[in-house]
Amino acid sequence: MGQTGNIVELQQVGKKYSEIRALQSLDLYLKAGEVFGLFGHNGAGKTTIIKLILGLIGASSGRISVFGKDPAQQGGVNFEVNWDSYRRMSASMLNLRVWKSWNILLS
Structure with missing residues (x-):
């Protein structure tokens, strides 16, 4: 956990697939014990957000931290x-x- 007390931090995160912009300038902060839900139409970026948090894909821009580490890096989280x-x-x-x-x- 970082100095902020957040276990998940997405700061100005963007994700592009070729020329398709799936996410743009997303900020998300979660503290221990918080519960959140993602709602939206098909193609809104819900699955992309979860994949970014798990480190299954990397962000095109911005910063992601889970328990103080970048989940996309080897041995991250x-x-x-x-x-x-x-x-x-x-x-x-x-x-x-x-x-x-x-x-x-x-x-």
Whole structure:
């Protein structure tokens, strides 16, 4: 976490795919424990935002920080998601782990 207390920071983030501008000048700040939702029409950039935060794609411009690190850089951010509470509420036994290398393992 940075000095701001934010665990996720997107500052003036932009993303272009060839000549298509998917995001322009996005600012987003999330503190620990906050919950947010993304709403918008098809093509509004919802999936692009999530991919940027996870480091699955890099930004064309701006700065992204997750737990004080750039998620697009090798070894940037570690995530281990525990789905125990989800399994208690659902018949699904999906266990998702996202590691440093950003490989997605289903077990």
